[in-house]
Amino acid sequence: MAKHLLEVRDLSVEFHTAAGTVQAVQNVSWHLDRGETLAILGESGSGKSVSASAVMNLIDMPPGRITNGQILLNGQDMLAMGAEQRRRINGAKIAMIFQDPLAHLNPVYSVGWQIAEMVTTHGGSRGRARARALELLRRVGIPEPEAAMFRYPHQFSGGQRQRLMIAMALACKPDILIADEPTTALDVTVQAQVLELLEELQAETGMGILIITHDLGVVAEIADRVVVMNGGRIVETGRAAEVYANPQNAYTRKLIDAAPGKGAMPEERDRSDQPLLRAEGLEKHYGAFHALKGVDLTIMPGETVAVVGESGSGKSTLARAILRLDDPDAGKVLYRGNDLMTMPPRELFGLRRDLQMVFQDPTQSLNPRMTVFQLISEAWVIHRDILPRARWKDRVAELLTKVGLRPEHAARYPHQFSGGQRQRIAIARALAMEPKLIVCDEAVSALDVSIQAQVIQLLDGLRREFGLSYLFIAHDLPVVRDFADRVVVMRQGRVVEEGPVRRIFESPRDPYTQALLAASLDPDPAVQAARRIAREALETIPA
Numbered sequence: 001m002a003k004h005l006l007e008v009r010d011l012s013v014e015f016h017t018a019a020g021t022v023q024a025v026q027n028v029s030w031h032l033d034r035g036e037t038l039a040i041l042g043e044s045g046s047g048k049s050v051s052a053s054a055v056m057n058l059i060d061m062p063p064g065r066i067t068n069g070q071i072l073l074n075g076q077d078m079l080a081m082g083a084e085q086r087r088r089i090n091g092a093k094i095a096m097i098f099q100d101p102l103a104h105l106n107p108v109y110s111v112g113w114q115i116a117e118m119v120t121t122h123g124g125s126r127g128r129a130r131a132r133a134l135e136l137l138r139r140v141g142i143p144e145p146e147a148a149m150f151r152y153p154h155q156f157s158g159g160q161r162q163r164l165m166i167a168m169a170l171a172c173k174p175d176i177l178i179a180d181e182p183t184t185a186l187d188v189t190v191q192a193q194v195l196e197l198l199e200e201l202q203a204e205t206g207m208g209i210l211i212i213t214h215d216l217g218v219v220a221e222i223a224d225r226v227v228v229m230n231g232g233r234i235v236e237t238g239r240a241a242e243v244y245a246n247p248q249n250a251y252t253r254k255l256i257d258a259a260p261g262k263g264a265m266p267e268e269r270d271r272s273d274q275p276l277l278r279a280e281g282l283e284k285h286y287g288a289f290h291a292l293k294g295v296d297l298t299i300m301p302g303e304t305v306a307v308v309g310e311s312g313s314g315k316s317t318l319a320r321a322i323l324r325l326d327d328p329d330a331g332k333v334l335y336r337g338n339d340l341m342t343m344p345p346r347e348l349f350g351l352r353r354d355l356q357m358v359f360q361d362p363t364q365s366l367n368p369r370m371t372v373f374q375l376i377s378e379a380w381v382i383h384r385d386i387l388p389r390a391r392w393k394d395r396v397a398e399l400l401t402k403v404g405l406r407p408e409h410a411a412r413y414p415h416q417f418s419g420g421q422r423q424r425i426a427i428a429r430a431l432a433m434e435p436k437l438i439v440c441d442e443a444v445s446a447l448d449v450s451i452q453a454q455v456i457q458l459l460d461g462l463r464r465e466f467g468l469s470y471l472f473i474a475h476d477l478p479v480v481r482d483f484a485d486r487v488v489v490m491r492q493g494r495v496v497e498e499g500p501v502r503r504i505f506e507s508p509r510d511p512y513t514q515a516l517l518a519a520s521l522d523p524d525p526a527v528q529a530a531r532r533i534a535r536e537a538l539e540t541i542p543a
Contacts, residue, residue, distance in 0.1 A: 008031070024047050035207075037224050038211070039213055039227070040210065073089065092174065095178070097180070102153060111153060141193075159193065165182075241526065278296075280296055308488070324340055358426050358430055380392060485500065496512050
């Protein structure tokens, strides 16, 4: 009998690039036992996902190459197996769910067909495959599973698509499930539900779970042991609670210290001045769907107002309505007393410079064909009176320095930067307009914990320096706790509670707010263990 269900020994992986050879993984060793959950924790570029890809034989070779090591499944080295033997293992013995299910579900096939294909690929009959697909849709909590069999991926929410990926992965009853950042973009309640589902399925089947993450809260919630990676190497390993309580490596300590939700909460601001922006009675319909139901919102000069709630609560619709990216069906948006809804186009064009937006995904919001200089200076092409052309180069250099980048970065293109750096470029582009209000729509949700902390610190510093106000849309409640002055809680198109950040977090009044806070993950395993009991509260709240 093999000592471990899965064991990686001295694994090294390198990639050959135009700039030279990159040592992505260097002499990494870890193991996973049946019924155990192992978390590999680290930031982007640490090598955690490459390790998992090597297990699944998903590394493109070339440019990648496994230069050393063994990957033992029940004592057998998979690196010594032929392609056909590895193919029989993938999906049947080891399965994987990915961070972005929409990118990994085929848009032209029904979800029932895709789940059933897992069974037929590994020798099951069509009838057995369809029955297994229906059984799994029920098990992972998809509503109306019989009808869902014939629907397509785009007809499901993000949380439901992740459940579909889990169903597909479990189709052949694997011994090992690899989950690569499975909850990064999910709301706190949906994230908690997905992790709870994984734990339930593990208890039923005894499978080992390998979870790849940069989120300490996920580690605290689900992991038995943790492996911390940095620069392609393992820097620390141990029981999750022990590593959090007594980290031995400076990098681990850095990750723990960067985790949000532990700092002092901002004191309540004076709100006696005239508001910078006030929304009154905003309504928005998309066909039969009522997205906004009489929403009111006030932002004072220099204030950060966070809007929180689950997907579909109306957060992003509210932001787009305020900026008139989508015109509301009713209501007012008063900016310094002037109603943006009735403002003539020419006058509204002049005010656009005061109201800017930073989107969730800078990869999509930054034109890949434009250099950083062109992206930032585009604002001055459109609004010609902001800055004379002779000063553009110097001002771009100033803005890049302001957001923690270097002036020479102006000549590069977006794809040449990391995710955190691209978000800094997006912030610099917004600052080029010299705005008074910046709307951040999930602007830090996909970033590593240390990069997230740096961007939040940057935004807070810019607020103090320039007197900026922020409308901060987020599902990450610990970040909101550290950054916001006031919190607006939305559910199903309505504001159910609002108030100063301290009052909302320390004594929430609405049951929905209480349930959201209970579902939020804490990096401390001891705290997280206590929160699990409170999570059931959300299910008892009437719609």
